[in-house]
Amino acid sequence: MSKPAEHSTSYENKLLRLSLLIGLLPLLLLTVALFYIDISIYFKMLVLSLTTAVVIFGAFEIRRLIVAQLRTATNLMESLTSGDFSLRAKMRGSNSALNEFNQLLNSLADSMAQQNLVNKERQILLHKIISHIDVAIVAVDHHQCISLMNPAAEQLFDVKFSRLDGAPVHMLGLATALPKDYREVVEFEIKQNRKKVYLHSDEYFEQGNKHRLIFITDIQDILRDEERSAWQRLLRVLSHEINNSLAPIASISESLHQASVAGSDVLAPSDFQEGLAVISERSLHLNDFIKRYQQLTKLPEPQKAMISLSQLIATSARLFDNIEVNAIDEHWQCYGDESQLEQVLVNLLKNACEANQSASSSGHIAIGAQLFDNKVQITITDNGNGISNMDNIFVPFYTTKNAGSGIGLVLSRQIIRNHGGELTLVNRDDKQGVIATISLPNC
Structure with missing residues (x-):
């Protein structure tokens, strides 16, 4: 759309000219009529002057009302555009088209004011969630530069967002998380400390440009707790099974040792054989237990x-x-x-x-x-x-x-x-x- 020329006539001046042209026709007819009427020339001039003044006044009054309404609508729309939702158009009359137009403008202002309030409340809620959530969040713009870091991200990387605002995302080692739907557990080296984190990235749009959100969950402590819990459960079972085998072996071995020291009359050959059988049985049981444990650790990969x-x-x-x-x-x-x-x-x-x-x-x-x-x-x-x-x-x-x-x-x-x-x-x-x-x- 081409820009209008600076010397072009404005809309309100066009209406003024149209009003003057409309009033010019009856003024000419009145002039002709007065020319053929036999009355005083001074009275004729007075009538023509009053009629001309009324036509000019009416045309300029129409222009003023139009300009006032347009400026009211312009000021209201400008305030809405700038985020000021306090202005309202003045209502004139009860059933006029102008009143309907102003009512529509006021309804639009009310709706935008309500929507602005809801958006502000949501922004406050979102800001509180982002600020207090344990998950580190990093926003990356379409130039792959950092545009946001929440406090959890600042704590994880031990750096303030003000120092990295606009910096390339690879400075945080997150360039691998930029592809779509990235979900991986990776190991980071942060300040000479290696940490396992879960990376998840997603995309969003701002002003038509594609941006990315990277969510980083520090799972180091979770994995450590799970590992400790798994070891405790496993050691509890291992201790139970091993003690069940070693306790009778140790007891019977001690009894056989004391009997061998005391002499052959203390323990009968059948008892000696029975003790050795128990030791053999518990040893085999312990060996079977170890084999079953190896079976758990050597499960082959599935051929799908x-x-x-x-x-x-x-x-x-x-x-x-x-x-x-x-x-x-x-x-x-x-x-x-x-x-x-x-x-x-x-x-x-x-x-x-x-x-x-x-x-x-x-x-x-x-x-x-x-x-x-x-x-x-x-x-x-x-x-x-x-x-x-x-x-x-x-x-x-x-x-x-x-x-x-x-x-x-x-x-x-x-x-x-x-x-x-x-x-x-x-x-x-x-x-x-x-x-x-x-x-x-x-x-």
């Missing part, structure tokens, strides 16, 4: 391929009696290692059968599957006594069975996690029993 879900479930269910297989679409597939997933299903079905037997339940064990949100969900439901101690079900070597090894569920969950899925066990709400759920990606 597309697997028929109905065939996988049917093959596992055939190994047991009283397994009720719900209808499964034969076209459904999951992506994983067939032998490892079959081992998981066999472990879970075996546990379900043993749970039903221990509860003397005659109910069937149901296994089914469903597909949603690009995930396959397999559920196994039993009618046993349920799980009384949920906190320890995935602790290595913890078991409530007399002949249990305590590694079946641990191995099963590790296999599922290696497939990018999750294994959960919960007690049923409708009746006694447990529901085991396997979630797997289907592609």
Whole structure:
């Protein structure tokens, strides 16, 4: 759109000229009429002067009203543009078009004032959240320069935002987090200290330019606490198993030693052989325990391929009696290692059968599957006594069975996690029993 010339006539002056032209026609008619009327020349001049004055006054009054209304609307819009929502247009009349226009302007001002108040409240809330949240937040503009750092980010990097405002983001070592949907656990070296953090980046737009938000969660303390807790649980189980084997070995060995020192009459040959048998049995048990521990630490990586879900479930269910297989679409597939997933299903079905037997339940064990949100969900439901101690079900070597090894569920969950899925066990709400759920990606 071209810029108007400076000498062009304004809108209000055009209206003034139009009004004068409209009033000129009756003025000319009046002049002609007065010319043919036989009256005093002074009276004729007086009438023409008054009529001319009225026409000119009316034209300029129209211009004044138009200018006043336009300036009112301009001042109101200018105040709204500058963020001042206190001005309002004066209402004139009750049913006029001008009154409707002013009412519309005032409604717009009220709406913008209300929206501005809401925005300010949200900004205050957002500022408080960003200032007090533990997650470090760094905003990066479209030039990959730092445009915002919250206090958590300043504390994490031990630097004030005022010193890095507008600086390249690579000065913080965050250049790798700029690609879209970046989600990784990385290790940072900050002030000669290495920290593990979780990086997550997302994009937002400002004035049409793409910017990025980088969220940094310091997980060093969380990992340290989890590691300490895992070691404590593992050492507790290891100590229990090792003490169960070493205590009788030490006791029997001491008894045999004292008997050998005292002489052959103190201990019969059968007792001596029985003591050696116990030592041998506990030694074998301890050796078996160590082998099972090695089995946990040497789980092979899954060889993944597309697997028929109905065939996988049917093959596992055939190994047991009283397994009720719900209808499964034969076209459904999951992506994983067939032998490892079959081992998981066999472990879970075996546990379900043993749970039903221990509860003397005659109910069937149901296994089914469903597909949603690009995930396959397999559920196994039993009618046993349920799980009384949920906190320890995935602790290595913890078991409530007399002949249990305590590694079946641990191995099963590790296999599922290696497939990018999750294994959960919960007690049923409708009746006694447990529901085991396997979630797997289907592609």
